[in-house]
Amino acid sequence: MTRAEAGNGCLAVETMTCRFGGLVAVNEVSFSVQEGEIFGLIGPNGAGKTTLFNLITGLTPPTGGRLRYRGRDITNLPPHRVAAAGIARTFQNIRLFGDLSALDNVMIARHARTRSGVFAGVFGMAGAPDEERATRRRALELLELVGLADRAHEGARGFPYGDQRRLEIARALALEPDLLLLDEPAAGMNPNEKRGLSDLIRAVRSQFDLTVVLIEHNVPLVMGLCDRVAVLDFGQLIALGDPTEVQNDPAVIEAYLGD
Amino acid sequence: MAAFIATYGFLIVSMVLAAILALSLYLPLMAGQLSLASPGFYAMGGYIGAILATKVFTGAGGLYPVKWVLVEMAAAGLASGLLAVVVGVPALRLRGIFLAFATIAFVEILRVLSLNLDITGGAIGIFGIPQPFATQFGYMWIAAPLLIVSMAFVYRLERIRVGRAFIAIREDELAADAMGVNPTRYKVLAFALSAVLAGVAGALSAHFYNTWNSRQGTFDLGVSLMAFVLIGGSRTFLGPVVGGLALTALPEVLRSVADIGGLPGWLAQFLRDGRLIIYGLLIAVGTVFFPHGLITPAFLTRRSHRAQSTSSGGQTS
Numbered sequence: 001m002t003r004a005e006a007g008n009g010c011l012a013v014e015t016m017t018c019r020f021g022g023l024v025a026v027n028e029v030s031f032s033v034q035e036g037e038i039f040g041l042i043g044p045n046g047a048g049k050t051t052l053f054n055l056i057t058g059l060t061p062p063t064g065g066r067l068r069y070r071g072r073d074i075t076n077l078p079p080h081r082v083a084a085a086g087i088a089r090t091f092q093n094i095r096l097f098g099d100l101s102a103l104d105n106v107m108i109a110r111h112a113r114t115r116s117g118v119f120a121g122v123f124g125m126a127g128a129p130d131e132e133r134a135t136r137r138r139a140l141e142l143l144e145l146v147g148l149a150d151r152a153h154e155g156a157r158g159f160p161y162g163d164q165r166r167l168e169i170a171r172a173l174a175l176e177p178d179l180l181l182l183d184e185p186a187a188g189m190n191p192n193e194k195r196g197l198s199d200l201i202r203a204v205r206s207q208f209d210l211t212v213v214l215i216e217h218n219v220p221l222v223m224g225l226c227d228r229v230a231v232l233d234f235g236q237l238i239a240l241g242d243p244t245e246v247q248n249d250p251a252v253i254e255a256y257l258g259d
Numbered sequence: 260m261a262a263f264i265a266t267y268g269f270l271i272v273s274m275v276l277a278a279i280l281a282l283s284l285y286l287p288l289m290a291g292q293l294s295l296a297s298p299g300f301y302a303m304g305g306y307i308g309a310i311l312a313t314k315v316f317t318g319a320g321g322l323y324p325v326k327w328v329l330v331e332m333a334a335a336g337l338a339s340g341l342l343a344v345v346v347g348v349p350a351l352r353l354r355g356i357f358l359a360f361a362t363i364a365f366v367e368i369l370r371v372l373s374l375n376l377d378i379t380g381g382a383i384g385i386f387g388i389p390q391p392f393a394t395q396f397g398y399m400w401i402a403a404p405l406l407i408v409s410m411a412f413v414y415r416l417e418r419i420r421v422g423r424a425f426i427a428i429r430e431d432e433l434a435a436d437a438m439g440v441n442p443t444r445y446k447v448l449a450f451a452l453s454a455v456l457a458g459v460a461g462a463l464s465a466h467f468y469n470t471w472n473s474r475q476g477t478f479d480l481g482v483s484l485m486a487f488v489l490i491g492g493s494r495t496f497l498g499p500v501v502g503g504l505a506l507t508a509l510p511e512v513l514r515s516v517a518d519i520g521g522l523p524g525w526l527a528q529f530l531r532d533g534r535l536i537i538y539g540l541l542i543a544v545g546t547v548f549f550p551h552g553l554i555t556p557a558f559l560t561r562r563s564h565r566a567q568s569t570s571s572g573g574q575t576s
Contacts, residue, residue, distance in 0.1 A: 057437055083439035095437075097430035099494075108427045112439030114420050118448065121419035122412055132419060175439055 016065035040226035088177035098157035106139035109174035268396030281487035281499035286453035291429030295481035296362035302476025304335035304461025323389035339458025384472020492552025
């Protein structure tokens with residue numbers, strides 16, 4: 001009996017399907033992610049991993065299937081409502097607000113957790129200035145956490161690749177998510193940075209009580225970090241289990257090495 | 260001074276009104292939306308002011324009371340804002356150039372309506388709109404505070420939660436959406452704020468120009484406003500203000516330069532009559548060498564940056 005059946009599921013993906021014309025990018029994929037685990041999503045290029053993230057976060061409408069987040073149906077919610085529900089993500093092809101400072105990038109993601117409207121904000125009424133200060137303080141704390149506090153006022157575009165990835169994580173954390181989706185967080189990082197990243201992901205999981213789903217190609221990182229791993233190939237789920245189990249699965253070896 | 264004001268009073272008020280309208284175009288642009296609807300709301304605001312002043316608030320001898328002008332401005336702003344929400348919800352589904360086209364169509368629909376309705380005076384328009392001030396420069400009593408308040412409003416807006424949501428949509432709508440910002444909501448809000456400002460400016464302008472007809476607030480004005488914003492700068496509220504003030508003054512400045520003795524005849528002639536050529540050249544040269552306009556955030560932050568980092572340092576410690 002899995003923990004999902006025990007009612008401990010955080011995210012349940014139920015026969016999700018996504019077709020782009022004749023191409024089936026994600027084909028009846030089902031799995032569930034438990035509260036508090038680090039769940040790896042791997043597979044060869046074009047397997048549908050990022051599409052699955054886009055389906056979960058509402059960026060791509062599904063062709064079929066259902067998504068449940070903590071028992072709530074989130075299948076057709078627009079992205080900002082998914083975000084407000086507590087699911088934050090980073091992007092494979094980094095999507096920071098490049099012209100803005102690192103601080104502004106993180107402050108923007110506090111949007112769903114703050115309230116003040118246009119007039120309260122402009123005229124500094126109804127607690128809006130306090131809220132602004134808190135937003136700023138929180139954003140600086142998160143930058144501190146990912147090690148970018150000293151560069152808070154620099155434009156995000158000018159950051160090295162690895163720093164941009166960590167800035168994206170800080171921005172995602174500003175949303176106060178319960179579920180964090182990381183799309184290839186180690187891509188473009190050097191071995192040193194990759195080790196730091198594993199520590200960072202573990203640290204934020206315990207500090208913020210997160211459930212983490214990550215897409216990653218770097219095998220040592222996935223094996224060392226993930227509690228469970230799902231393998232996608234041509235849009236289908238071909239294996240699911242703990243890392244060593246999956247690593248020795250014949251179907252997985254075939255998907256990666258071909259026949 | 261008195262002579263200067265008598266000569267240039269009309270120009271100075273025109274400059275201020277242009278700056279206000281440029282700010283109106285800037286607001287949707289803050290949220291990344293190129294809308295050319297401002298002239299339409301400006302025209303509508305003008306008609307609301309003109310109709311109220313000539314048909315409703317009549318009977319006052321002497322100068323028209325300023326408080327009624329303010330009431331007209333409030334009514335025009337309110338009506339424009341409401342219409343903007345109604346029009347904006349469907350129109351802002353369109354992106355980029357398609358939104359620009361839709362807003363041009365909106366301006367055109369209002370123009371044709373005003374040309375054919377009885378209440379707007381048809382082709383003749385509304386004339387003899389009563390004057391609240393003895394001189395045209397007197398309009399500065401309303402125009403200048405309106406500009407300052409609008410500038411302060413947008414200045415604050417750029418620094419608060421709602422403004423950050425606008426800017427996030429401008430930078431990357433999809434990422435903003437994924438970070439919890441509702442794009443439709445904030446696009447419509449930016450569009451409505453823009454409309455309120457244009458409507459308010461229209462009601463004041465109707466008095467200022469004394470007459471209001473379907474030639475006011477057309478597509479041509481939209482092009483001028485776009486030039487103000489593009490040349491002044493589209494990334495900070497100071498850009499449109501400087502662009503509106505400077506480009507409205509430019510023809511007069513050129514005329515004065517041409518009047519300086521000693522210039523070759525052809526040059527003086529060109530400065531006097533070649534205004535549109537110079538205008539066009541400025542847009543062409545400006546977009547090549549200053550793609551974000553003359554006043555950019557980088558230009559402004561070079562100095563304020565240090566102040567900002569020290570103040571934030573104080574907050575964290």
